Amino acid sequence: xxxxxxxxxxxxxxxxxxxxxxxxxxxxxxxxxxxxxxxxxxxxxxxxxxxxxxxxxxxxxxxxxxxxxxxxxxxxxxxxxxxxxxxxxxxxxxxxxxxxxxxxxxxxxxxxxxxxxxxxxxxxxxxxxxxxxxxxxxxxxxxxxx
Numbered sequence: 001x002x003x004x005x006x007x008x009x010x011x012x013x014x015x016x017x018x019x020x021x022x023x024x025x026x027x028x029x030x031x032x033x034x035x036x037x038x039x040x041x042x043x044x045x046x047x048x049x050x051x052x053x054x055x056x057x058x059x060x061x062x063x064x065x066x067x068x069x070x071x072x073x074x075x076x077x078x079x080x081x082x083x084x085x086x087x088x089x090x091x092x093x094x095x096x097x098x099x100x101x102x103x104x105x106x107x108x109x110x111x112x113x114x115x116x117x118x119x120x121x122x123x124x125x126x127x128x129x130x131x132x133x134x135x136x137x138x139x140x141x142x143x144x145x146x
Contacts, residue, residue: 010045020123025118028138043125057096072140089133119138
């Protein structure tokens with residue numbers, strides 16, 4: 001048992017977050033995302049029964065985001081909509097991001113298929129039980145200077 005570690009952060013997930021390097025992406029997605037086929041042997045961690053917002057809060061409690069890029073988080077754009085359109089799940093995520101990383105809370109966006117291609121390069125995938133569409137995000141790991 002560890003103190004002050006969100007219980008959603010399993011040993012497997014903590015190990016993935018720990019072993020990621022600076023600039024590596026982790027893909028945090030809803031239950032509809034084709035993570036298993038995109039992962040191609042990379043870690044796929046399932047958080048069934050947990051929505052993407054709960055997972056984001058847990059992950060962002062320990063994961064430093066990259067401060068060397070303007071937008072350390074990227075969301076999937078809604079198909080057929082202007083890139084400024086953000087469904088409720090993405091608005092909630094933006095609020096969690098701002099609360100966890102007020103210094104670097106900018107979120108970019110990618111068209112659906114561009115998001116898929118970028119996701120294929122990620123270090124690992126976390127699939128949540130999120131039922132709302134477009135609950136798909138890329139988080140770029142930063143560094144901690146001591």
